[in-house]
Amino acid sequence: MEKNDISTHELNETEPLKGTTDQDQTESISQYKLSMRRWPLNIFYSTSVVGSALGMLGFSPITDVMQGIYGVSDFEVQLLMLVFVIFYIPLMFPANYLIEHKGISIPIILATILLIAGAWIRMFANYSFYFILVGQILMAMGQPFVVTAPPKIAGLWHSDNEQALGTTLGSLAQPIGAVLGFLLPLPFISDSDKDSPDGKSKMLFYILIQSIIITVISFPILLIVKDKPDTPPSRSAEEFLKIVPESQVKNFCKLMKNRDFLSILGAFSCIFCVYITLGATVGQITKEFEFGAHDNSYFGAVFAVAGILGSFIHAVPLDAYQKYKLQFIIIGITSVMGIVATTLGLYSQIFWVAALCMGFMGFVLLPIISVSYAFAAEVSFPVNEAHSCGFLQLIGSIIAVIISFVVGILLDSGYRYPALYFLIGVVCIGCICSFFARDNLRKTMSGRRNSSIKSASTISLKQGAGKDIDKLMLAAFNA
Structure with a gap:
């Protein structure tokens, strides 16, 4: 009997362990499921942001032409882009509140409606230039409700090993829209239109084409947007859903005490502001070196396409190895090299040299957006991604507006070289900040x-x- 007792006991001691391991693995697989909706939602969200970026930068390469057609100043034309940065600052807080407390559906729907409405209001441009500005303001009011969503979408809809790629896809929507915004004027607007009697009609037709594209690529997200999947894709997503939302003031205080976040903030703000400043003043800068509207379109497109490629190249090892600090430092160092190369390229006054240098700068500089978003979400957890990335964008936007105004004033005063040297100095500060962030x-x-x-x-x-x-x-x- 004792022998039978022992063998029975041994069998029952060991079998549950083996069975538990297999069953536990099965439960783990069944508990976390990836939704088929995740990629369509991410893609259509991204196309709506592309539409917003198209509206934001669609006039940047033709600022000189718009001055001639409508008889307005450099500053007034620059406002068509800068309002997107200016309105982000006060609207970030209600946007973050909606994303955190109501989910992503309401903010994205609101942003899309404002985007489409603003695009079509600009069709009254024949009556006044300021109808274009009003339309841009409406579009700008919607942008804060979507630009901080990529980490939120990636965190709630993607597994842990897809999150960097998901964040990159959403974050790159703006550069993709920038490519479209820089290239779209080429078939419709030329330098000679600023003195042509047909200039206004050509500009109106260009705005019509732009508005149609914005509507077509932005509308689908209204049909597919959803706050969260039925089943969480990962343990971290499940845990994040359980976190009770805190006030934005408390989260802001937490972020301001987080050394790693502050380092990311410094690097992001200084490097990101160059992207914004170039978007606002590219026509004014290149005009000083005898480049025209068509040249600006190619410069901007090469910059953005190279930046998209660079961002995807950064996303792959980031998902695989999660060496955030290493990649952050690489971006900081190469961004300094990029802005110096671009300055030398403009000095040459040779189109292909300047374009090549612009491409190199985009390749090394634009990845700062997606890497910073993902890095900030990591080091600031459990602070909501909308807050951490929102504050990144907020401070970056404030600094970008200041830098853009300073560069504009320097260029208006004829100081083209000091303006470029000033941008180099700002990027150098960002590079230094990148060394202080830790892989926390x-x-x-x-x-x-x-x-x-x-x-x-x-x-x-x-x-x-x-x-x-x-x-x-x-x-x-x-x-």
């Missing part, structure tokens, strides 16, 4: 730790249940 990946570590705790708890409970069953079986056998 709180979000990733939290997901792994909670997953391990749950797995260990499940095994322990099932082993305890197995021992109770052993006792019942032994009692029945002895009876």
Whole structure:
């Protein structure tokens, strides 16, 4: 009897362990499922942001032509782009509140409606230039409700090993829209139109084409947007959904005490502002070196396309190895090289040299957007991604507006070289800041730790249940 007792007990001690491991793996697989909707939602969200960026930068390469057609100043034309940065500052707080408390659906729907309405109001441009400005303001009012959403969408809809790629896809929507915005004027607007009697009609036709494109690529998100998937894609997403939202003031105070976030903020703001400044003043800068509207279109397109390529190249190793600090430092150092190369390219006054240097700068500089968003979400966890990335964008926008005004004033005063040297100095400050951020990946570590705790708890409970069953079986056998 003792031998039988021992063998029965040994069998029941070991079998639950083996069975628990397999069952635990099965439960883990069934508990976290990737929704088929995640990529269509991310893609259509991105196309709506592309539409917003097209509206934002669609007039940047033709500022000189618009001055001639409408008889307005450099500053007034620059406002068509700068209002997007200016209105982001006060509207970020209500945008973040909606994203955090109401989900992504309401903010994205609101932003899309404002975008489409603003695009079509500009069709009254024949009556006054200021109808274009009013339309741009409406579009700008919608942008804060979507630009901080990429990490939120990636965190709620994608698995841990897809999040950097998902964030990159959403973050790159603006550069893709910039490509479209820089290239679209080429077939419709030329330098000679500023003195032509047909200039206004050509500009109106260009605005019509731009508005149609914005409507077509922005509308689909209204049909597919959803706050969250039915089943969380990962442990970190599940844990994030359980976090009780805190006030933006409390989160802001937390972020301001977070050394790593402040380092990311400094690097992002100084490097990102160059992208904004170039978008606002590219026509004014290149005019000083005898380049025209068509040249500006190619410069901007090459810059943005190269930036998109560079961002995807950064996303792949970021997902695989999560070496955020290393890639952040690489971006900082190469951004300094890029702005110096672009300055030398403009000095040459040779189109292909300047275009090549612009492309190099875009390739090394634009990845700062997607990498900063993902890095900030990691080091600031459990602060909501909308808050961490929103504050990045907020401070970056404030600095970008200041830098743009300073560069504009220098260029208006005839100081083209000091304007470029000033931009180089700003990027150097950003590069220095990149060295102080640490790989403090709180979000990733939290997901792994909670997953391990749950797995260990499940095994322990099932082993305890197995021992109770052993006792019942032994009692029945002895009876």
